[in-house]
Amino acid sequence: MNKIVMGLNGNEAIAFAVKQCDVDVVSAYPITPQTIIVEKFSEFIADGEVKCSFIPVESEHSALSVCVGAAALGARTFTATSSQGLALMWEMLYIASGLRLPIVMAIVNRALSAPINIHCDHSDSMGCRDSCWIQIYCEDAQEAYDAVIQAFKIAEHEDVQLPVMVTIDGFTISHTLQRVEVLPDDVVKRFVGVRKPVEIEIPGMGKVPMILDPENPLTFGSLDLYDYYFEHKVQQHEAIEKSRPVIRKINDEYYEISGRRYGDGFIDGYGLEDAEVAVIVLGSTAGTVRSIVKKLRNKGKKVGVLRLRTFRPFPYREIVDALKDVEVIGVMDRSGAYGGIGGPVYVETLAAFYNSKRKPKIINYIYGLGGRDTPPALIEKMFEELPKLEGGEVKFLGVR
Amino acid sequence: MLSELRSWKEIPIGGVAWKLSTENKTGDWSPFKPRIDQTKCTKCLICWILCPDMAIEWDGEKVHEKHDYCKGCGVCANECPVKCISMVRG
Ligand code: SF4
Ligand code: SF4
Numbered sequence: 001m002n003k004i005v006m007g008l009n010g011n012e013a014i015a016f017a018v019k020q021c022d023v024d025v026v027s028a029y030p031i032t033p034q035t036i037i038v039e040k041f042s043e044f045i046a047d048g049e050v051k052c053s054f055i056p057v058e059s060e061h062s063a064l065s066v067c068v069g070a071a072a073l074g075a076r077t078f079t080a081t082s083s084q085g086l087a088l089m090w091e092m093l094y095i096a097s098g099l100r101l102p103i104v105m106a107i108v109n110r111a112l113s114a115p116i117n118i119h120c121d122h123s124d125s126m127g128c129r130d131s132c133w134i135q136i137y138c139e140d141a142q143e144a145y146d147a148v149i150q151a152f153k154i155a156e157h158e159d160v161q162l163p164v165m166v167t168i169d170g171f172t173i174s175h176t177l178q179r180v181e182v183l184p185d186d187v188v189k190r191f192v193g194v195r196k197p198v199e200i201e202i203p204g205m206g207k208v209p210m211i212l213d214p215e216n217p218l219t220f221g222s223l224d225l226y227d228y229y230f231e232h233k234v235q236q237h238e239a240i241e242k243s244r245p246v247i248r249k250i251n252d253e254y255y256e257i258s259g260r261r262y263g264d265g266f267i268d269g270y271g272l273e274d275a276e277v278a279v280i281v282l283g284s285t286a287g288t289v290r291s292i293v294k295k296l297r298n299k300g301k302k303v304g305v306l307r308l309r310t311f312r313p314f315p316y317r318e319i320v321d322a323l324k325d326v327e328v329i330g331v332m333d334r335s336g337a338y339g340g341i342g343g344p345v346y347v348e349t350l351a352a353f354y355n356s357k358r359k360p361k362i363i364n365y366i367y368g369l370g371g372r373d374t375p376p377a378l379i380e381k382m383f384e385e386l387p388k389l390e391g392g393e394v395k396f397l398g399v400r
Numbered sequence: 401m402l403s404e405l406r407s408w409k410e411i412p413i414g415g416v417a418w419k420l421s422t423e424n425k426t427g428d429w430s431p432f433k434p435r436i437d438q439t440k441c442t443k444c445l446i447c448w449i450l451c452p453d454m455a456i457e458w459d460g461e462k463v464h465e466k467h468d469y470c471k472g473c474g475v476c477a478n479e480c481p482v483k484c485i486s487m488v489r490g
Binding site: 098099100101161198200201202203204205210217218219220221222224227228229230231232234235238239 | 406407412414415416420
């Protein structure tokens with residue numbers, strides 16, 4: 001296997017992956033901490049390293065709108081944003097998934113205003129959990145590079161045809177220089193292939209590619225009332241369910257070309273074989289938790305960590321299975337849970353166990369809001385505290 | 401669009417529609433329709449450009465109102481520089 005090692009931060013790793021994926025249209029609006037992605041990508045275009053239409057726009061609402069239009073024409077499209085930018089894309093998020101457009105978007109997680117804050121938490125992408133976008137949370141710059149390449153293949157798979165978000169933690173991953181192994185251009189190009197629009201059966205027209213094409217005129221986004229809207233939403237439900245085997249398969253296929261894979265594509269466990277206490281976490285904090293788990297296991301403690309890689313689709317069966325002997329589970333959420341039972345990952349985990357009929361103690365830890373540091377010592381305290389808790393608590397980790 | 405209601409397994413994804421939009425006559429909901437006084441029209445085509453529903457047609461010689469698709473917004477009558485479009489009931 002050809003090993004090309006580069007020093008890249010998370011944003012540059014994403015830009016590099018997009019460059020290799022033969023993307024037709026990129027449209028974006030700058031926002032901290034995402035800006036480097038599209039800045040770097042526009043440099044690639046200016047230097048003639050990639051052939052792609054780069055469409056600068058006046059807002060994120062327009063950026064995703066451009067991707068929607070271009071994707072409906074059959075183009076492979078990419079955009080990136082953070083926080084307020086994602087919030088401004090809200091309307092288009094549902095349009096992209098509802099029109100079944102395989103757009104790939106990088107989200108550099110950043111807290112939502114107010115108060116204004118540019119640092120990481122997951123409230124931006126967690127907020128759009130029901131928009132029918134697939135969500136992959138990366139742990140480091142290497143995974144960001146790998147996940148973007150996989151994302152195009154997942155999104156464009158004929159059984160899926162849904163947009164994919166690849167997220168990295170703002171600054172922690174986006175701005176720190178890391179060792180990233182990249183693949184040769186031709187290997188990536190062969191892996192992702194050319195986007196092949198799906199064919200749909202149209203009464204009176206037969207099978208036609210689902211793109212805007214004057215030869216076979218179709219209307220995208222027309223009125224769809226009580227007689228068919230529901231059916232189209234059930235199709236989306238079906239499509240994201242069908243993405244499960246696809247994500248798994250592409251994680252394996254990617255291993256073949258890169259030697260890297262991330263658990264089963266959904267979850268990545270460590271120390272779970274005999275763990276009595278385990279923590280579920282996503283994003284860059286997983287690395288910190290893993291290091292503490294290693295330390296505690298060296299002292300004979302039966303602890304483990306389960307890193308969640310996809311939040312949508314939510315791998316509930318995989319989680320229940322991986323934690324089948326665990327008695328106490330701490331679920332880390334990097335976004336608020338205002339008026340709910342707990343944070344989004346916590347609530348989904350509770351639901352997964354409710355249906356499994358097993359009842360471990362499950363505790364929610366809300367942490368790192370607005371970029372609040374979550375140092376190893378704090379994680380270690382959490383592991384110490386977990387066995388003493390009742391289950392059902394919502395704790396704030398690292399708040400004064 | 402389909403005479404018999406079908407299940408989610410039997411319809412194309414994404415809610416795409418396949419009939420030409422001109423097949424849907426959308427001009428039956430407005431109480432007022434434009435009427436162009438051809439004797440005063442200067443063929444400036446401002447109405448043709450501004451109509452949001454492309455309900456003004458230019459055939460190379462004259463502008464025509466296409467009432468089948470006109471929503472009766474009155475933009476054309478308002479913008480006509482020589483005020484030769486009147487909005488009439490019906
Ligand atoms: S009334 Fe409105 S829709 Fe009708 S022709 Fe005039 S501009 Fe077009
Ligand atoms: S705007 Fe008035 S003058 Fe100009 S083409 Fe239309 S009807 Fe004629």
